[in-house]
Amino acid sequence: MSTEEKNGGPSHTIAVLVENKFGVLAKVAGLFSARGYNIDSLSVGVTQDPTVSRITLVTRGDERILEQIRKQLSKLIDTIKVMDMVREDTVQREMMLVKVAAPRSARAEILQIVEVFRARIVDLSAETLIIEITGDDGKIGAFLELLAPFGLKEIARTGKAALSRGPKTLKSTKG
Amino acid sequence: MTKYNWLIKDVRQIQGVIREAVRVATGGRPGPVLVDIPKDIQTARTEYNPQAPVRGPLPAVRQMPEPDAKAIEKLIEAMERAERPVILAGAGIIKAGASAELAQFARHAQIPVINTLLGMGGFPGTDPLFLGMPGMHGTAYANFALCECDLLINLGARFDDRVTGKVSSFCLKAVIVHVDIDAAEIGKRVKTHIPILGNVRDVLRSLNQQVRPVERRAWIGQVEAWKRDYPLQYGWDGSVKPQYVIEQIQEITGGDALFATGVGQHQMWAAQFLRFNEPRAFVSSGGLGTMGFGLPASIGAKFGRPDKEVWLIDGDGSFAMTLVELATAAMYNVPVRAVILNNAFLGMVRQWQELFFGKRYSHSHYPTNPDFAKIAEGYGVKGFSVRDVDQVRSVLEQAADHDGPVVMDFHVNPEENVWPMVPAGAGNDEMQLAPPAPESAR
Ligand SMILES: Cc1cc2nc3c(=O)[nH]c(=O)nc-3n(C[C@H](O)[C@H](O)[C@H](O)COP(=O)(O)OP(=O)(O)OC[C@H]3O[C@@H](n4cnc5c(N)ncnc54)[C@H](O)[C@@H]3O)c2cc1C
Ligand SMILES: Cc1ncc(C[n+]2csc(CCOP(=O)(O)OP(=O)(O)O)c2C)c(N)n1
Ligand SMILES: [Mg+2]
Numbered sequence: 033m034s035t036e037e038k039n040g041g042p043s044h045t046i047a048v049l050v051e052n053k054f055g056v057l058a059k060v061a062g063l064f065s066a067r068g069y070n071i072d073s074l075s076v077g078v079t080q081d082p083t084v085s086r087i088t089l090v091t092r093g094d095e096r097i098l099e100q101i102r103k104q105l106s107k108l109i110d111t112i113k114v115m116d117m118v119r120e121d122t123v124q125r126e127m128m129l130v131k132v133a134a135p136r137s138a139r140a141e142i143l144q145i146v147e148v149f150r151a152r153i154v155d156l157s158a159e160t161l162i163i164e165i166t167g168d169d170g171k172i173g174a175f176l177e178l179l180a181p182f183g184l185k186e187i188a189r190t191g192k193a194a195l196s197r198g199p200k201t202l203k204s205t206k207g
Numbered sequence: 208m209t210k211y212n213w214l215i216k217d218v219r220q221i222q223g224v225i226r227e228a229v230r231v232a233t234g235g236r237p238g239p240v241l242v243d244i245p246k247d248i249q250t251a252r253t254e255y256n257p258q259a260p261v262r263g264p265l266p267a268v269r270q271m272p273e274p275d276a277k278a279i280e281k282l283i284e285a286m287e288r289a290e291r292p293v294i295l296a297g298a299g300i301i302k303a304g305a306s307a308e309l310a311q312f313a314r315h316a317q318i319p320v321i322n323t324l325l326g327m328g329g330f331p332g333t334d335p336l337f338l339g340m341p342g343m344h345g346t347a348y349a350n351f352a353l354c355e356c357d358l359l360i361n362l363g364a365r366f367d368d369r370v371t372g373k374v375s376s377f378c379l380k381a382v383i384v385h386v387d388i389d390a391a392e393i394g395k396r397v398k399t400h401i402p403i404l405g406n407v408r409d410v411l412r413s414l415n416q417q418v419r420p421v422e423r424r425a426w427i428g429q430v431e432a433w434k435r436d437y438p439l440q441y442g443w444d445g446s447v448k449p450q451y452v453i454e455q456i457q458e459i460t461g462g463d464a465l466f467a468t469g470v471g472q473h474q475m476w477a478a479q480f481l482r483f484n485e486p487r488a489f490v491s492s493g494g495l496g497t498m499g500f501g502l503p504a505s506i507g508a509k510f511g512r513p514d515k516e517v518w519l520i521d522g523d524g525s526f527a528m529t530l531v532e533l534a535t536a537a538m539y540n541v542p543v544r545a546v547i548l549n550n551a552f553l554g555m556v557r558q559w560q561e562l563f564f565g566k567r568y569s570h571s572h573y574p575t576n577p578d579f580a581k582i583a584e585g586y587g588v589k590g591f592s593v594r595d596v597d598q599v600r601s602v603l604e605q606a607a608d609h610d611g612p613v614v615m616d617f618h619v620n621p622e623e624n625v626w627p628m629v630p631a632g633a634g635n636d637e638m639q640l641a642p643p644a645p646e647s648a649r
Contacts, residue, residue, distance in 0.1 A: 096394075103391035109211045109231055 075191030133183030210238035222259035274405030299363015332482030376634030469525025499528030583614035
């Protein structure tokens with residue numbers, strides 16, 4: 033199943049520049065939980081300006097809810113900028129580690145899938161493999177679908193990172 | 208709860224943070240902030256630097272841009288087309304200091320004005336254009352006007368659910384205009400046709416320069432007929448009626464006083480039966496429903512405006528929560544006139560239990576309330592206890608003349624209800640004007 037249309041409408045990626053201070057992430061997360069909005073994934077990291085962090089979050093809802101989310105995020109005192117990351121105009125990637133059951137008999141087939149998806153094997157044991165893969169929603173979803181029949185033991189995903197294509201940037205106009 | 212908060216870890220941050228705190232609290236949509244100063248910082252030493260740096264202009268509290276002239280133009284066009292316009296004026300008017308601008312606008316354009324609970328005092332309660340409060344315990348004529356209007360101009364009200372009732376039946380015939388300083392409030396609950404982001408005072412000033420005077424005989428006539436035919440009312444049965452006590456306070460003060468309240472039925476009656484004639488004359492807690500707010504708020508109001516008479520209209524339940532503040536009133540001899548409309552019930556809860564829970568009065572009855580007059584005397588504060596309607600006026604007059612704090616414990620009809628009422632979850636068009644007929648009479 034694609035992540036597009038589970039419950040609560042299509043998914044959207046939003047990038048937020050915030051002050052790089054403790055407590056800011058809690059406020060952003062609190063805003064979502066207080067209003068009952070979904071967060072599908074969230075990733076945070078410092079930017080080229082060490083006083084500014086970038087949060088990339090994936091959420092879900094109709095246009096009215098999305099507008100509220102945008103407005104509520106903009107209203108936080110520590111928010112510097114909010115931007116919709118529209119799929120067509122942005123590059124979006126996520127990294128996933130997946131541990132899959134891999135008895136000797138199944139290895140060849142798994143290795144073939146890994147090859148086709150340009151994923152990497154990063155750990156190997158008698159019964160399992162850990163595979164690292166980077167991609168957009170579609171790629172990661174398809175990869176998981178193909179691995180599922182072998183038995184997915186554990187999955188860890190980083191959450192999405194997204195940048196606009198071309199010279200356009202999400203500038204922080206601080207100070 | 209706060210708009211923002213700080214934890215100070217280095218004494219040298221204090222000056223900058225305090226300046227920033229004031230800026231955040233007062234900038235954009237105002238709101239409370241908290242600065243946490245730990246014990247070690249409180250006792251540390253530092254140099255005072257009047258030029259201590261403040262963080263740059265924060266995006267969320269930057270000065271508002273000028274309101275969009277095109278949107279204002281749209282509003283003016285809508286006003287020219289409208290036959291039945293109504294203004295819904297909220298707390299934003301008071302926060303913006305825009306009462307004079309609102310009065311000029313409403314009178315010039317001949318548009319009736321409804322005030323939210325927290326907007327009370329933003330428009331003179333005695334003006335013929337005033338329609339009182341909307342929504343759950345609003346006046347019948349305000350709710351009729353909301354249901355029938357073809358243009359609703361919301362000036363600094365956040366379309367709270369107590370105001371709108373069921374959103375899907377709110378102002379169905381109207382073009383909806385929303386002026387607010389907080390973008391997140393516009394379109395949040397009610398679909399808005401003409402959004403205007405900005406300070407409502409700037410918007411009103413711009414409107415006042417452009418609006419042409421008009422006559423609206425038919426609509427104003429209709430509204431006046433509703434006011435005449437469906438006034439606020441209550442029955443007589445020989446008991447002390449809480450609404451009557453408030454009417455007497457209104458007569459004695461002429462509305463020229465500050466009024467604080469607790470939370471509950473008494474608060475609704477105060478909003479319905481008092482006529483506030485200036486902004487900030489009504490000191491009441493809104494959606495947060497802070498019982499116990501009244502007494503401390505009234506003491507604070509008197510310190511803030513020593514030139515004004517200050518009355519507290521409180522419930523027995525609310526008063527009990529913070530009555531220890533009588534010590535403060537006594538210590539500084541603060542002349543607040545505390546009126547307790549004592550129904551020996553958490554009345555607002557009881558009303559819901561009566562109407563929606565088959566009269567199962569669970570944990571709302573307090574027959575063991577203390578003698579509040581005696582408690583007052585215990586603090587060295589003058590106390591009155593009133594059980595007889597005929598004493599109401601004279602006790603209020605004595606209190607008004609007393610040089611110091613007074614507590615008046617009025618034993619009112621215990622099962623009086625607040626009418627009209629829009630039941631929770633219903634639309635304003637489903638307002639009940641008066642008690643439903645008893646089962647047997649149906
Ligand atoms: C028991 C009980 C019953 C109640 N019943 C009712 C009822 O029947 N009717 C009723 O009306 N209320 C009722 N209330 C109160 C209700 O819950 C809300 O608190 C109230 O309606 C909110 O009023 P408001 O939107 O004007 O104020 P606020 O909530 O303070 O909102 C003010 C709005 O103005 C905006 N603003 C601020 N400054 C500016 C500026 N400079 N320029 C432009 N905009 C600005 C803000 O962004 C905000 O959107 C009741 C409360 C209780 C506890
Ligand atoms: C601290 C707190 N507890 C509970 C409530 C819920 N509540 C709202 S009104 C009310 C009754 C208030 O009783 P009282 O002060 O006697 O006023 P009355 O309604 O009787 O006039 C209660 C319990 C609240 N708003 N605040
Ligand atoms: Mg009571």
